[in-house]
Amino acid sequence: MTFSIKAAQELEIPFVVFRTISACGSLCNAHLHSLLDKGIIPLKDESYLRNGYLDTVVNWIPGLKNFRLWDFPSSIRKTDPNDLMLNFFLGENDTAYKASAIILNTFDELEPDALNALSSMFPPIYTIGPLNLLVNQIPQNNLTNSLTFAWGLANSKKPFLWVIRPYLVDGGSEILSSEFVNEIKDRGLIVSWCPQEQVLSHPSIGGFLTHCGWNSMLESFSAGVPIICWPFFSDQPTNCRFACTELGIGMEIDTNVKRDSVEKMVNELIEGKKGKEMLQKVMEWKKKAEDATCPHGSSYMNLDKLVKEVLLK
Secondary structure: OHHHHHHHHHHOOEEEEEEEEHHHHHHHHHHHHHHHHHOOOOOOOHHOOOOOOOOEEEEOOOOOOOOOOHHHHHHOOOOOOHHHHHHHHHHHHHHHOOOOOOEEOOOOOOHHHHHHHOOOOOOOEEEOHHHHHHHHHHHOOOOOOHHHHHHHHHHHHHOOEEEEOOOOOOHHHHHOOOHHHHHHHOOOEOOOOHHHHHOOOOOOOOOOEEOOHHHHHHHHOOOOOEEEEOOOOOOOOHHHHHHHHHHHOOOOOOOOHHHHHHHHHHHHHHHHHHHHHHHHHHHHHHHHHHHHOOOOOOOHHHHHHHHHHHHHH
């Protein structure tokens, strides 16, 4: 909501940008102008989405190692230079340079390379995440191709909780056949909503199938839960790549998803060798996230510094 900088300037109050995506995703967006200047985007035509062009490695951006164009947020997959979302992010970047500070929902140890690169480009950056853990340190007053996936889950024979938002799937859970419902009646629960953080923190949860929104990612490894990634748009491909390649806590499902691949991946996650390795790594990141948000941790101290250095300045 950086349009509000005009009000902040008029009232002479601090203007702080809160980026809800990762430092890695923010760094990708910060170089959109460079991609434009080099003629890499916009794409020449729709065929560039299919001819392997997006497999091109971009190795000249500090903080991003062996990043393919495919790993960038989906705003680059445009053919129209006047595309609304592409120009929105370009404008957001331009405004961020004028901010008093930038807040990121991450922590120093998680994304050091991206944070170092961003710090050389933008105003002071304060990493205060994961926010879902940090809030536990604050005194609490008033804070208070789906069918294919369905059969993949059923065939894995593993118990599961599946949230199907009614407005995301035509027909909601009613599209599922009676045969499927009978198959999973003793081990599957389908709902339209759940308190995600509370569910992920439950000891019975062995894995999380997610589209890789940054908040979901943080909540998952904050709870020590490895993930299966199925990214679609925005910063989801970037977060997926980060989880699978950099952190080692995720596995990516192919875009052209098949029920047998879902079944195989669920079983590997829960009881396979790779799943056990991912669990070990995600537990390590859980400990690091907890350390960052506890009193005297980096994120806890950064929140204190943000208040003193920016908001009360």
